[in-house]
Amino acid sequence: MRPLSPAEWQAAARSHQERAASLTGDHLRRRQAGRGHPVFDFLFEYYPVRAAQLKTWHPGIGVRLRDAPQRRFYELDDAGTLGVDVDAYLAKRGGTVRFIRDLLASTAVNPARFDCFGLHEWAMVYQSSSPRHDLPLRLGSAGTDAVVDSHQLKCTHFDAFRFFTGPAVPLNLTVLHRETQVDNEQCGCLHATMDLYKWAAKLGPLLSGRVLLDSFELARDTRILDMEASPYDCRGLGFGVVAIETAEGKAEYVARQRLLSERAAGIRAELTTACELALSACHGHSAAATG
DSSP states (O other), rough: OOOOOOOHHHHHHHHHHHHHHHHHHHHHHHHHHHHHOTTTHHHTTSSOOOOHHHHHHOOTTTOOBBSSSOOTTEOTTTTTTTEEEEHHHHHHHHHHHHHHHHHHHHHHHSSOOOOOOOHHHHHHHTTTTTTTSSOOOOTTTHHHHHHHHOOOOOOOOOHTTTTTTTGGGGGGGSSGGGHHHHOOOOOHHHHHHHHHHHHHHHHHHOOOHHHHHHHHHHHHHHHHHHTSSSSBGGGTTTTOOTTTTTTHHHHHHHHHHHHHHHHHHHHHHHHHHHHHHHHHHHHHTTOOOOO
């Protein structure tokens, strides 16, 4: 690939920053006004990615720029073009890159599950008087518990499972552990789909800015389904209800879950490719360095 001219990479950077501003503007205005959002703050609090990080444009591994200023984790070649310094990045975060590659590759081939119906959110408030969000429970506490009691919990995502209430933990089909995360993660899971945003952010300059913003948009859309199918009543915030306690609600959940999983597949492949390119290009140090 030929290096991008100053006009080309500056235009790409401006376009990225404009797109990022449109995606983060509402969040920044709410924060400045001291107002929270029970649905969308998750994208900036659970995932500790700042709006400024989303606005930072990277061309991605393998792309070089002419007449570009030096940046951290970038290096100039003999021709004076700037590109990602893969060796320096892997020396600092090689362990993280390898873990992401292994997790995403496993997620892509593990059997997909489309029968969990978003009950992880219900399990997080099961037999509890302290909901995680400042929102009313659509069916009340007793009604929420009854939905959990009438279903088999089938969560495969450890970072959702770890927030289950104590009484809900033994109700899950599998007791999950961090050590077996790679074995259990599967591409039907909403949280595995949202986590692509986290992994994209962690790959930093190895990944193009476009893929980072694509992953953010996917996480936002997935979060909407996650909360519309949850026990919380989000109608006051302008969202709908996916009543997973009904046959119709289950069908809607699975249909939307499948569409999100299809979108995730392409992004997951791009993240995996970036990891593979970096690890294969590594030389002069161990890619197993901890990240």
